[in-house]
Amino acid sequence: MSLKRRILITGAGSGIGLETALKLSRMGHEVIAGIRNPQKFEKYWKSVGENSAVPFQISKFDVTSPREVKNQIGKLLKQGPIHTLINNAGYGLYGCFEELPDSDFKKQFDTNLFGILNVSRALLPSMRNLENAQIINISSILGRIVLPTGSAYCSSKWAVSGFSRSLRYELEPLGVQVCTVEPGLIRTHFKDNMQVPSQNLQGPYGPFNRMIASEIKEYGAFSTPANRAGEKLAKLVQRKRLPSNYRIGLDAKLVYAATRILPESVLDFAVRIGTKQQFKKASQTTN
Numbered sequence: 702m703s704l705k706r707r708i709l710i711t712g713a714g715s716g717i718g719l720e721t722a723l724k725l726s727r728m729g730h731e732v733i734a735g736i737r738n739p740q741k742f743e744k745y746w747k748s749v750g751e752n753s754a755v756p757f758q759i760s761k762f763d764v765t766s767p768r769e770v771k772n773q774i775g776k777l778l779k780q781g782p783i784h785t786l787i788n789n790a791g792y793g794l795y796g797c798f799e800e801l802p803d804s805d806f807k808k809q810f811d812t813n814l815f816g817i818l819n820v821s822r823a824l825l826p827s828m829r830n831l832e833n834a835q836i837i838n839i840s841s842i843l844g845r846i847v848l849p850t851g852s853a854y855c856s857s858k859w860a861v862s863g864f865s866r867s868l869r870y871e872l873e874p875l876g877v878q879v880c881t882v883e884p885g886l887i888r889t890h891f892k893d894n895m896q897v898p899s900q901n902l903q904g905p906y907g908p909f910n911r912m913i914a915s916e917i918k919e920y921g922a923f924s925t926p927a928n929r930a931g932e933k934l935a936k937l938v939q940r941k942r943l944p945s946n947y948r949i950g951l952d953a954k955l956v957y958a959a960t961r962i963l964p965e966s967v968l969d970f971a972v973r974i975g976t977k978q979q980f981k982k983a984s985q986t987t988n
């Protein structure tokens with residue numbers, strides 16, 4: 702291991718965050734897992750057969766609460782500097798725009814975007830005084846392309862990617878490296894935690910809601926196991942220089958390659974045709 706880092710990972714109670722926390726702890730780094738519900742995490746830890754002690758420190762906060770974030774980070778900084786922040790907490794809100802309540806849409810941005818802003822704001826003054834500080838923001842390949850029924854999730858992740866890429870240039874002269882991570886589908890609790898407010902299978906958006914219902918448990922052939930994603934992120938932290946963007950999973954890499962090679966009109970055509978076909982198929986199953 703090159704340099705022992707003190708690393709804060711938000712949303713580290715499950716999935717990508719937890720796997721990354723485990724991997725980095727085993728590499729000898731000092732890891733702090735930001736967890737919103739430690740009781741839920743304890744139960745989960747036992748249910749996955751982990752009888753061993755949790756190998757990292759837990760800090761309880763919800764990223765949407767600036768007050769909780771500030772209090773907890775204040776306490777953590779009294780114990781020592783934090784060299785790496787991995788902004789990972791997030792979830793997916795899915796459904797057709799007209800059927801999504803405004804409050805749900807706002808909550809999606811509150812968590813996926815403003816959560817990152819809250820934690821970054823609380824840590825940046827101390828990070829600017831360190832050498833080689835890192836901020837790694839978990840966006841998504843859906844922060845680069847979009848899919849129907851993803852108006853809330855995709856726009857929140859486009860906002861994360863835009864924020865993160867701008868921050869990279871602002872912070873580089875001040876000694877903080879910023880990297881935007883764009884995972885493809887990773888097999889985590891993401892789909893269990895997905896919010897789908899409309900279950901209306903009739904009406905104009907019925908076929909789309911049927912499509913979501915049929916795909917909600919599927920991760921697909923090209924998806925990546927969570928522990929592999931954790932390994933990739935842990936290796937990223939070890940790098941001396943962080944790339945601007947980093948993709949995890951074959952699907953993310955293929956999508957990225959397509960966006961580089963194909964004209965926008967061709968990509969648009971492919972998504973439109975694919976959507977129309979799926980919509981037609983789902984319409985037939987409702988009748």
Ligand SMILES: NC(=O)c1ccc[n+]([C@@H]2O[C@H](COP(=O)([O-])OP(=O)(O)OC[C@H]3O[C@@H](n4cnc5c(N)ncnc54)[C@H](OP(=O)(O)O)[C@@H]3O)[C@@H](O)[C@H]2O)c1
Nearest residue numbers: 712714715716717737763764790791841886887889890891
């Ligand atoms: N899985 C994928 O296919 C995929 C693909 C691209 C990007 N991503 C992104 O990767 C990140 C991690 O997701 P995952 O796949 O590992 O899903 P996950 O297993 O559901 O983990 C997400 C974690 O975020 C936490 N979280 C959600 N809202 C929070 C809040 N307000 N405050 C603090 N913690 C909060 C959850 O805590 P609770 O346990 O309390 O709910 C959970 O531990 C997310 O940003 C997601 O958008 C995932």
